[in-house]
Amino acid sequence: MARRVAWAWLGAVALVAVFADCIASDRPLVLHLDGETYWLPNLIDYDALDGARVHDLAARMDEDDWAVWAPVRHGPTGVRGSGELRVRDAPSDTHWLGTDDRGRDVLARLIHGARTTALVAAGAALLAALFGAALGILAAWRRGAVDASVIAACDVVGAVPALLVIVAVQGLVGRGGFAIVIALIALPRIADVARISRGALRGALAAPYCDAARAAGAGELRVVARHALPQVHRALWIATGLTAVTAVLGEAALSFLGFGAPPPSASWGELLKQAHENDLLWWLAIPPGLAIATVAASLNALAQPRDAG
Amino acid sequence: MTAVARAIAVLLGVAILSWVCVEAAPGSAGERAAQAAGLLPAGGPEVPQQTRDAIVREVAARYGLDRPFAARLAESVARLFVLDFGMSWRDGEPVRARVVKALGPTLLLIAGALALALALGVGAGLVAVARPGPVDVAISAVAAAAIAVPPVWVALLALDAFSSGATSGGVGLVAIASLAIVPAFILARYARAALFDAVGAPWAVAVRARGASQRRLVVVHALRASLAGLVGVAVTLVAYLIGGSLVIERVFGIRGIGALMVDASARGDAPVVVGTAITAGAILALVSLAADAAQRGLDPRLRDREDGGGA
Numbered sequence: 001m002a003r004r005v006a007w008a009w010l011g012a013v014a015l016v017a018v019f020a021d022c023i024a025s026d027r028p029l030v031l032h033l034d035g036e037t038y039w040l041p042n043l044i045d046y047d048a049l050d051g052a053r054v055h056d057l058a059a060r061m062d063e064d065d066w067a068v069w070a071p072v073r074h075g076p077t078g079v080r081g082s083g084e085l086r087v088r089d090a091p092s093d094t095h096w097l098g099t100d101d102r103g104r105d106v107l108a109r110l111i112h113g114a115r116t117t118a119l120v121a122a123g124a125a126l127l128a129a130l131f132g133a134a135l136g137i138l139a140a141w142r143r144g145a146v147d148a149s150v151i152a153a154c155d156v157v158g159a160v161p162a163l164l165v166i167v168a169v170q171g172l173v174g175r176g177g178f179a180i181v182i183a184l185i186a187l188p189r190i191a192d193v194a195r196i197s198r199g200a201l202r203g204a205l206a207a208p209y210c211d212a213a214r215a216a217g218a219g220e221l222r223v224v225a226r227h228a229l230p231q232v233h234r235a236l237w238i239a240t241g242l243t244a245v246t247a248v249l250g251e252a253a254l255s256f257l258g259f260g261a262p263p264p265s266a267s268w269g270e271l272l273k274q275a276h277e278n279d280l281l282w283w284l285a286i287p288p289g290l291a292i293a294t295v296a297a298s299l300n301a302l303a304q305p306r307d308a309g
Numbered sequence: 310m311t312a313v314a315r316a317i318a319v320l321l322g323v324a325i326l327s328w329v330c331v332e333a334a335p336g337s338a339g340e341r342a343a344q345a346a347g348l349l350p351a352g353g354p355e356v357p358q359q360t361r362d363a364i365v366r367e368v369a370a371r372y373g374l375d376r377p378f379a380a381r382l383a384e385s386v387a388r389l390f391v392l393d394f395g396m397s398w399r400d401g402e403p404v405r406a407r408v409v410k411a412l413g414p415t416l417l418l419i420a421g422a423l424a425l426a427l428a429l430g431v432g433a434g435l436v437a438v439a440r441p442g443p444v445d446v447a448i449s450a451v452a453a454a455a456i457a458v459p460p461v462w463v464a465l466l467a468l469d470a471f472s473s474g475a476t477s478g479g480v481g482l483v484a485i486a487s488l489a490i491v492p493a494f495i496l497a498r499y500a501r502a503a504l505f506d507a508v509g510a511p512w513a514v515a516v517r518a519r520g521a522s523q524r525r526l527v528v529v530h531a532l533r534a535s536l537a538g539l540v541g542v543a544v545t546l547v548a549y550l551i552g553g554s555l556v557i558e559r560v561f562g563i564r565g566i567g568a569l570m571v572d573a574s575a576r577g578d579a580p581v582v583v584g585t586a587i588t589a590g591a592i593l594a595l596v597s598l599a600a601d602a603a604q605r606g607l608d609p610r611l612r613d614r615e616d617g618g619g620a
Contacts, residue, residue, distance in 0.1 A: 156319075159545070159597075163552035164570065164589055171574025171582040172330040174341075249459050253556050256461045257571050272461055276560060280469045289462035300457035 006298035013295055016111055017118035024072035024108035031067045033060065042070060072096070074105030076112035076266040091283050098283040100274050110287055112266035116255075117248055117295060120182055124247035127186035129240045132193025139194065140201035141224045150198070154191035162188045163253055170259050178261055185250045189243040193236070200235040204228035234305075241303025245296050252292045268292050312601060316594035323590050324389055325382065327583045332378050338579075339369025345398035345578045372396060385583075394584035399576060404584040407569060412588065415565035418557065419550045419592070421485040422492065427543060429489065430496025431532070437497075438504040438527050448497060455494040460553055463487055464560040484561040488553050492546045499542045500535065507531035537608035544600040551589050 022029060025042040031049070032038075038046050049057075061067065074095070079085055079102065089099040097106040139150040166184045170176060204210065205228050213227045214220075254260035255269025256276070263270075268288035275285035331338060343349045343365050350356060369375045372395075373384075385395060394404035433452070437445040464487040471483045507513060508531050516530050555567035562568075566585050573581035605611045 159548060159593070161548045161552035161589065161593075163555055164567075164586070167555060167571055167574050168327070168582050168586045169330065171570070171577060172327055172579055173334040174336075174577065245457055249457075252459050253461050257555060257559060258575060259571075269461065272465060276465060280465060285462075285465055285469070289459065289465070292459045292462060293457070296457035296459060297454060300454065304453060 002301050006301040009294060009298045010302075013114050013291075014118055017114040020076075020112045020115045022070055024074060024076065024105070024111040025070040026073060026075040026078045028057070028067035028069050031057070031065075033057070033065050033067075035064075072105070072107050072111065074108040076108045077104060077264045078108075079103040088278055088281060097287055098281070100271070100284060101278050106271065106283055106287065109266040109271060110268070110291065113268045113271065113288065114291070116261045116265060116267040117251060117292075119178075120185065120247045120251040121244040121295075121299070123179075123182040124186040124189060124250075125240050125244045127183065128189035128193045128243040129236065131186075132190045132239070133197050133236055135190070135194035136197030136201060137224060137229070139198045140205060140228070141221060147198070150194060154195050157188055157191040158195070160188065163250065166250075166254060167257060167259050175259075175262060178265070181251075181254065181260060182247075185247050185254075186243070189239075189246055193239045193243065196235050196239045197232055200232040201228050204231040207231075238303050238305060241299055244299045245303065248292060248296045248299065312598055316598060320587055320590050320594065321386060321389065324386055324583060324587055327579075327586060328382050328385060331579045331583075337365070337369070338374040338381075339365045339372075341577055341579070342372055342374060342398040343368040345576050346400070368398075371401065372398065389587070394587070395580040397573075397581050398578045399573075399581070404580050407581065408566065408584050408588050411564055411566045411569045411585075414563050415554055415558070415567060416592075417481070418485060418488060418554055418563065418565060419547065421481075422488040422550055422553075423543060423547065425485060425489040426492035426496055426546065427539075429493040431500045431539065433493075433497035434500025434504050435527060435532070437501045438508060438531065439524065445501070449501065452494040452498045452501075456491065458490065460487065460491060461556050461560070463490060464557055468560055480561055481563070484557050484563060487560075488550060488557045491553075492549060495546060496539070496542060500539060503535035503538050504531045507534040510534070537604045537611070540600050540603050540607065544597050547596045548593060551592065 016023060021042055022040075027042040027049075029042055030037065030039055031041050033049075036048070038044075038049065041049055057067070085103045086095075086099055087101050087103045089095055089103075091098045095105050095107070097110065100106055100109065135150050135154075139147040162185070166181065169184060170181075201224065205223065207228075210223050210227050213223045218226070251260050251267065252269035252272065255267040256273045258273065260269055261267040268291050271284055271288035272292075275281060275288075278284060331341075334341070336344075340349065346368065348364050348368065349361060366375070373381065388395065392405060394408065396402065397404055397407065433448050437448045464484070467483050467487045468480075471479065504527065508527060513526060513530065516526050521530070551567075554565060555571055557563070558565045558568040559571060566588055570582060570585040570589075572578075573585065
């Protein structure tokens with residue numbers, strides 16, 4: 001039951017992340033203007049519409065023209081095109097979740113922030129699962145010096161406070177791109193996944209059925225790949241799920257400190273940063289916090305051992 | 310003694326790696342020092358190149374950045390042995406003075422959070438084992454879910470709830486409590502598992518056979534048997550607490566090591582970043598050395614295994 005709710009919520013957030021540009025955009029999905037129909041001007045830049053935002057378009061449209069708008073008529077970085085700039089505006093009919101301290105729509109930033117979160121969670125989980133499993137397999141297969149050095153490296157990486165390292169590296173080398181941040185978030189999890197998969201593999205390799213495979217003439221690599229590896233997938237799945245939890249929470253903390261997604265990209269942690277800097281206005285503090293907490297909790301629920309009862 | 314030597318080697322490695330990172334970054338060190346001091350606009354073509362060069366040259370000369378990298382690296386490493394971290398690129402102040410000033414609040418925060426987490430976590434574990442059934446199930450369920458709570462958000466909400474009319478000491482306690490939440494649940498999970506293992510061990514039957522009550526078995530014998538393992542978990546949590554202190558210090562406006570590092574990183578003030586990183590590393594190293602000694606004291610099996618290898 002809990003798993004189903006978790007899957008449903010994560011699926012919904014993933015859909016929002018993928019279709020963020022169609023859910024919250026200051027440009028229409030379909031536009032009929034001056035006898036011409038433009039499909040998806042929210043994604044495609046038409047020369048004829050050059051730089052036209054919601055308010056310019058409204059002014060240019062006459063009676064024959066029509067448009068299909070996104071449910072939320074604000075982009076994540078756009079500010080009010082006409083009328084006065086409204087910063088820290090309370091939720092209203094035009095801004096359903098208010099505006100931030102630069103006059104940007106909070107709901108739009110929340111929706112586009114899902115994209116940042118999904119990118120970090122998926123990227124870090126993928127990196128950690130791939131490299132962690134590869135290192136774990138290598139260590140369990142070659143044993144001896146290879147095993148010892150992999151474990152020693154994992155111990156060192158695992159003992160380091162990840163958040164501090166990511167902040168320090170960006171201070172020393174300069175602000176990196178988002179890909180570097182994702183890789184740095186994944187790094188300690190690679191060590192953890194490697195340790196976990198190595199341990200599980202070692203356990204499986206000592207089992208009688210692996211001895212049977214060896215007796216039947218299988219090489220050690222084949223025993224690892226065909227007989228031991230399938231036993232490990234559950235441990236790997238749990239470790240990967242925990243990686244996604246760590247990544248979501250880590251990105252939120254980093255963006256809160258100003259070392260996450262580079263501005264002006266939208267991020268839930270960045271909204272919390274704004275809340276902190278603006279007297280904890282509830283529409284800046286509560287929605288992103290709930291989003292982070294529910295996504296992390298869902299990932300965590302899926303990463304629990306299934307038969308734990 | 311080897312453990313101490315290893316810790317020193319790791320800290321020196323951190324310093325060398327950090328300075329190599331600085332050197333490998335785009336732009337010369339002098340340029341970045343000038344930027345950190347706010348003397349150069351980040352990307353300003355409006356300043357004539359000659360003026361820029363003059364500023365960079367002067368700043369580089371002030372911090373000795375005009376010398377070859379190897380010489381600078383050797384000097385910074387040598388200075389570490391007298392606990393000298395050099396001068397801040399922001400204002401030329403000694404980094405050590407700033408680190409020393411920030412050390413107190415951070416140590417208080419981390420030690421307080423660790424103590425609170427241990428008290429809560431071990432307490433919850435004891436309750437879970439003493440009263441198996443609904444209480445235990447509830448504690449386990451909450452502990453499993455709490456790992457996913459975003460500490461940033463909890464801290465913000467706590468700040469909002471307690472900030473009005475609280476004294477600075479009160480704010481400090483709220484900060485410690487916010488930092489302690491996740492470690493407390495991790496410890497509760499571990500303590501519960503370890504205590505259940507201990508109660509189910511063969512020697513526990515012997516303790517019961519001698520007439521000990523369940524409470525005495527859990528509180529005196531099982532807890533004693535779990536202590537060495539708990540110390541091990543607590544050490545790994547110190548790394549978490551140091552990372553978490555970056556966020557907590559920011560939220561509650563505590564001027565500790567974490568806040569110092571975040572500000573320095575945002576500015577590109579490399580000497581302060583390196584200084585705080587080494588300080589954090591030293592805290593971790595000292596804690597793990599102390600924990601090794603404590604574990605050896607608590608668990609005679611560890612002593613016997615490493616006979617002759619100790620201090």
